[in-house]
Amino acid sequence: MAEELRIVALNGCLGYGFDPRSLALGAQAAPHMYGGDAGSTDAGPYYLGSGTSMVRREQIRRDLSLALAQARASGVPLVIGSAGIAGGEPNLQLVREIVLECAREQQLHFKLATIHAEIDASVVMDALRSGGIESMPGVPALNERDVLDSVRIVGQMGTEPFADALAAGADVVLAGRACDTAIYAALPIARGFDPALALHLAKIMECGAQCAIPQGTNDCLLGVLRSDHFLVRPLAPQRVCTAESVAAHTMYEQGDPLWLHEPEGRVDMRDAQFEQVDAHTVRVRGSRFIPTPQLMIKLEGARRSGYRAFTLAGVRDSGVIANLDVIEATVRRAVRDNMPANVREDDYQLGFRFYGRDAVLGEREPMRRSLPHEVGLLIEVVASTQALASHVLSLARSSALHCPFPGRKTTAGNLAFPFSPSDVAAGEVFEFSVYHLMRTLDQRKLFPIDMERI
Amino acid sequence: MVATLHQLASVLRSKNAGPFQITIDLIFPDAQTYRRVLQSGVLDAGAVAELYRVDARQVSIIGFDRVSAIKVTIPRNFGMRGSGSAFDRDVYGAQQHGPLAALVA
Numbered sequence: 001m002a003e004e005l006r007i008v009a010l011n012g013c014l015g016y017g018f019d020p021r022s023l024a025l026g027a028q029a030a031p032h033m034y035g036g037d038a039g040s041t042d043a044g045p046y047y048l049g050s051g052t053s054m055v056r057r058e059q060i061r062r063d064l065s066l067a068l069a070q071a072r073a074s075g076v077p078l079v080i081g082s083a084g085i086a087g088g089e090p091n092l093q094l095v096r097e098i099v100l101e102c103a104r105e106q107q108l109h110f111k112l113a114t115i116h117a118e119i120d121a122s123v124v125m126d127a128l129r130s131g132g133i134e135s136m137p138g139v140p141a142l143n144e145r146d147v148l149d150s151v152r153i154v155g156q157m158g159t160e161p162f163a164d165a166l167a168a169g170a171d172v173v174l175a176g177r178a179c180d181t182a183i184y185a186a187l188p189i190a191r192g193f194d195p196a197l198a199l200h201l202a203k204i205m206e207c208g209a210q211c212a213i214p215q216g217t218n219d220c221l222l223g224v225l226r227s228d229h230f231l232v233r234p235l236a237p238q239r240v241c242t243a244e245s246v247a248a249h250t251m252y253e254q255g256d257p258l259w260l261h262e263p264e265g266r267v268d269m270r271d272a273q274f275e276q277v278d279a280h281t282v283r284v285r286g287s288r289f290i291p292t293p294q295l296m297i298k299l300e301g302a303r304r305s306g307y308r309a310f311t312l313a314g315v316r317d318s319g320v321i322a323n324l325d326v327i328e329a330t331v332r333r334a335v336r337d338n339m340p341a342n343v344r345e346d347d348y349q350l351g352f353r354f355y356g357r358d359a360v361l362g363e364r365e366p367m368r369r370s371l372p373h374e375v376g377l378l379i380e381v382v383a384s385t386q387a388l389a390s391h392v393l394s395l396a397r398s399s400a401l402h403c404p405f406p407g408r409k410t411t412a413g414n415l416a417f418p419f420s421p422s423d424v425a426a427g428e429v430f431e432f433s434v435y436h437l438m439r440t441l442d443q444r445k446l447f448p449i450d451m452e453r454i
Numbered sequence: 455m456v457a458t459l460h461q462l463a464s465v466l467r468s469k470n471a472g473p474f475q476i477t478i479d480l481i482f483p484d485a486q487t488y489r490r491v492l493q494s495g496v497l498d499a500g501a502v503a504e505l506y507r508v509d510a511r512q513v514s515i516i517g518f519d520r521v522s523a524i525k526v527t528i529p530r531n532f533g534m535r536g537s538g539s540a541f542d543r544d545v546y547g548a549q550q551h552g553p554l555a556a557l558v559a
Binding site for chain 2: 041042043044045046136137138139140244247248251252253254255256257258272274305306308349351353359360361362363364365366380382429430431432433435
């Protein structure tokens with residue numbers, strides 16, 4: 001085992017950008033790999049369901065182009081995980097095409113490993129029937145309908161497929177859906193470093209310089225892993241890591257601040273120590289690894305729940321604002337009464353959101369009874385077809401504009417529309433049909449690797 | 455003197471912890487403020503459950519002494535089925551801390 005292993009994280013999400021000067025400073029540290037996390041479930045199930053990327057192709061190309069050039073110049077691997085946000089096959093192929101374009105433009109030649117992450121529904125069904133599926137906290141138990149309705153299911157791969165691709169000599173590893181930590185922890189674990197430190201470091205690196213002050217999800221971070229500790233340092237000179245900022249980042253976007261749960265096992269961070277080394281750098285030690293007796297792979301599946309149409313309007317009349325609930329009930333009735341007989345009530349759903357009153361928290365809003373002077377009204381319809389969603393919305397919108405209520409003075413109209421046309425047909429709506437753990441014997445079989453020479 | 459958690463915390467943020475949970479971080483500027491809030495009992499599973507209309511058994515409240523922080527994790531009970539589903543209110547879960555902000559300790 002080498003004395004230390006150095007890794008440069010490009011940023012917190014491929015396509016969010018980074019300062020090229022930060023990357024150049026990273027290269028001066030002679031890293032053993034460059035990494036980038038390209039995905040997340042944060043933005044919802046749409047990108048998995050539709051197979052599209054939230055980040056624009058041009059954004060991905062900008063970041064990849066610089067990163068590929070630098071990684072090839074340094075002669076070390078570039079590892080990208082969760083390609084195209086959702087890491088499904090269309091998402092992965094989009095990013096692979098961009099890699100090929102960048103390679104052609106810059107006349108780069110390398111060994112590319114593409115790791116697939118889509119899981120066939122039959123594999124999930126077999127696991128479900130044999131009792132091999134567990135629910136994540138707060139998630140309904142999985143049933144066969146959920147699996148069959150899913151348009152796409154991916155698994156979050158752990159470190160092994162990445163390690164295999166690197167061992168096979170890949171210069172660039174492009175993976176579908178992956179655990180954020182696997183992107184950065186695979187190489188050090190394969191080279192014999194402590195998995196606890198490798199995974200803890202990876203958990204910090206997957207967000208780029210977000211652990212720094214000022215925060216930089218769109219900037220580079222250097223990680224230096226040694227036998228009994230690791231260092232993190234932002235590469236832009238105007239940013240610093242402090243013991244507090246790094247420790248606080250450890251608890252970011254996960255339910256438990258003291259434990260990391262990964263397919264390979266758990267990292268106990270209760271005794272982790274965070275120490276300032278110099279103005280920019282923090283040393284971390286003391287996390288412990290507890291291997292799992294049973295490998296569990298997290299599955300994510302999306303199904304289409306309908307099509308959306310919506311409209312936005314402002315309200316600036318105290319009488320209308322005091323009667324929003326009356327208006328909502330009246331509009332719902334008007335829509336129901338004016339739908340053709342062949343449309344069933346469960347073919348569509350209508351929702352009202354009152355921004356300025358309780359749109360963000362709904363019934364949990366403690367201030368919802370104190371009425372503001374202005375309210376933003378969002379009317380949303382989700383229906384079995386786009387045509388029906390737009391039809392229901394059109395009825396709801398005209399009913400709301402002219403809706404009577406006790407004491408109404410606004411007899412020319414209740415709403416201020418900012419746009420003509422006012423209604424937006426917003427397309428498909430997806431939901432997470434699967435968000436469960438699957439007992440797995442060998443993750444190498446789930447996540448096949450294609451090697452090619454570019 | 456009593457103060458709201460919004461006044462006492464230096465970081466008060468919420469975020470999805472996966473598509474089916476919301477996690478709220480309250481990071482305090484010093485250990486003394488952190489202890490004061492913990493010992494006040496204002497953050498207990500029953501009170502949080504009532505504010506957010508969730509089952510108290512599904513509320514987790516964990517202190518993180520190292521950074522004087524308290525993490526409150528609750529089920530995501532809005533939207534048809536998790537983040538980004540039909541009639542969601544907050545896809546990233548980034549604005550769900552308000553009810554805790556108004557509590558006093």
